[in-house]
Amino acid sequence: MVEQSDRAPLLDWEEIPPTKLSQAKENGTDSSPPGRRPLGSTASTISCGSPAVVTAVPSVNGSPRLDYPGPWDVPSPIHADPGISLKERVGWEERDQIVSVFVVTFDTRSGNMVEWCLPPDVNLDGVEFKSMASGSHRIANDFIYFRKGCYFGLACFANMPVESELERGARMKSVGILCPSYTLLYRYMHFLENQVRHQLQCPGSYSPLEAFYEDKKAVLAPAGTGAVPACPTSGWFPAINRCMHPEMKITHPAGCMSQFIRFFGEQIMVLWKFALLRKRILIFSPPPVGVVCYRVYCCCCLANVSIPGVGVSVPEFRPFFYINVADIAVLATEMSYVACTTEKIFAEKKELYDVYVDNQNVKTHRDSLQSLLRLNGADRDKYRKLSEQRQMLLYTQEVDGDCTSNEEDLFILFFMEQNNRIFQTLSEVAGSEDPTLTEDHMRAMGLDPQADRAFLVDLMEVYNVDAMLVVDNPCCR
Template identity: 80%
Template sequence: SRCQPQPSVWSLRCFWRLRSGQLRCLRDHQQQAEITFPLSGVCFWVCFILLCVTGNMLEWCLPKDIDLDGVEFKAIASGSHRVTTDFIYFRKGSYFGLACFANMPVESTAERGARMKSVGILSPSYTLLYRYMSFLEHQVRLQLQSPGHYSPLEAFYEDKRALLPPSGEAVVTGCPANVWGAAINHSMHPEMKITHPAGCMSQFIRFFGEQIMVLWKLALLRRRILIFSPPPVGVVCYRVYCCCCLANISIPGIGVAVPEFRPFFYINVADIGALENELSYVACTTEKIFEEKKDLYDVYVDNQNVKTCRDGLKPLLRLSAADREKYRKLTEQRQMLLYSQENGDCVSSEEDLFILFFLEQNNRIFQALGEVAGSPDPTLTQESVRAMGLDPHGDRLFLLHLLEVYGYDTLLVSEQLCCS
């Protein structure tokens, strides 16, 4: 803020000389991953047409022999008839998809005055799909104006296609863990390791404010998080991605035995069966009916309102003193970054800062837990909890959940914490 005292140029340069080196290392890992492992496995293009009479239907796809059952309801979000354009990230089996939707008024009575289509791709990895957003947007406009003109889609498919893994095989990320080295541990969700759409994380911070710290704890505990929003759903899909990034850890071996924090992106009622078997996920929906399906989620996010029906999680929705201090530091670092960018002293992005900030918070916690677990007296005290950056009083329940989820069953908890 311009009303606040500006930090000295000397302090900014000292801070960002250290910070920029860390951020540059993270960005170099990202760029190496992108160069070495470009988007692979783009397995097909699909083009949909939505008719008010018969509902969503598949119009065209490549390859022709792929099972696309249900994808027409994933690539057009429920309620999309109320918006003119949108984009949707989604999952189809072990593949990830990105589709661009557009709605154009027409005089055709058969189409009830509106032509709605969604053009998209599926790939074993979603990390670089956003690079093709502008192409998808152009193609859906072309399909609205000139239906049946598929040659650009066919050319793109031939250029990008790759051999598909056998049906039912695990998701192929396109980026082996050793590319990242120590940047992000492979025991965390592997698709989090390559890149992100520019600006999505700074928007995430502005939208949720201090509530980010609540989402951070819930993500680290691998809870089932469902985000509701009416269309357009594209920006909400980015919030799903950002939630996943809150749980990154780069300490080897940490998180191997915990449930994978899986992004489902956009879901609808057709996904209920799949969600019933998920132990940990983050997803978004435009269908309010999900709020009533309390057995499918642990945390429900409606706008900036984060709520849960689980009594054991309700105390975690309250911010601790340590949460507010972390958010203050994040805000301060963002302000310093923006000020440095204005003065040409730093080329790092808010996205880099966001990822590194929470990576460091998580590493700090598990580094301290590891040190206590390996000591002659493996007892958590108020001092060791403060060393994690947590509040011995306000974060006690969060810490107990963390010990249970990550299997620190040999650690003892001092009476000071138990009685606080």
């Protein structure tokens, strides 16, 4: 059964002081709840306009492995060793790189406006609408992931009743940050939640935000490029299990993959095909928008491929998270993206998207994609296998107390392996003396020889695969 609720339970965020953390490690205690990992543990951070770079990253056994940035080029899983710390495991330490911190308020005369920011000369045009989603006046609080140029943002919104005619009985604010990578944003959720409450109760008290920015600010590149020096945080490390993070309890999209798939049920297989084809996917939902931003991230994870080189020539599958009407001009230039919105007007802007998701209803206005909306036997079989693997995992965790894997790892690796199987087969056929795909090849890829024919033809065209389907075979007509 598909869950009808539009809300996913939020995960906690707690930053344990270093002293308590060291004591916990000495005592061998683990305070992290199951399945909590930092966003970025399963795929690659997407940078703005930068080419893919192959980076040597130390592996657990000391030999180098290649890290291929991009949602289609993801390295092999890092296997946990309880005796090796996270920093030793990946060979780097995430650095605080906050580009900007800001406060947005709703003014009854002027509407949304940036009330305060650091640095004072940073370009925040439009951030006042990204940080306070349309329709937010009807809810008490929310959090919003968004994209601003080459940066990603996280803002926490709160709405507090006040006895003031000037404010019309309600005070609404958002406190947010900009960062070059959304793998770092989860760190500051709790801080932003506290600060937006503080701003509601004590408007104009910016000292904590000033101290925060001075402590976490990014070192920008010279010559006014606005770029932040690259660091290995741009690599996502797949299947880093929760045993590596005993000090963290966090709120982030990676923690919602299981809720995402349970919410959509078998329709996840439809979204998977559209994601693999790099279509423009727009998700509509009324506020709160935080959980919907999680679905944007999860959609991107469906297209992961760990075969080096696959997807280099295709459009980048870009997560835009929350968007509004101010983003229309930008979206008009995008060939591939996933985004969410609370504004119904986008449903009428059909030139901006290929796939429109309203709650659990996946739709497309393009005739060439209509056949992909219909589930076939191979789709149902894959979903059944996914469900069986999940049940086995839950049984193992309950009976054996096994913490070496979790639902997020299982779901992401399931689709990665499915994608790998498809592209490995296509690569082998295209490189053979007879580059012809048969019924056996399609079955080997986990596809329906008849119902998935149009999908496979589109896939080969998008990824420039030089092969052909058998046209005189009844199974492929």
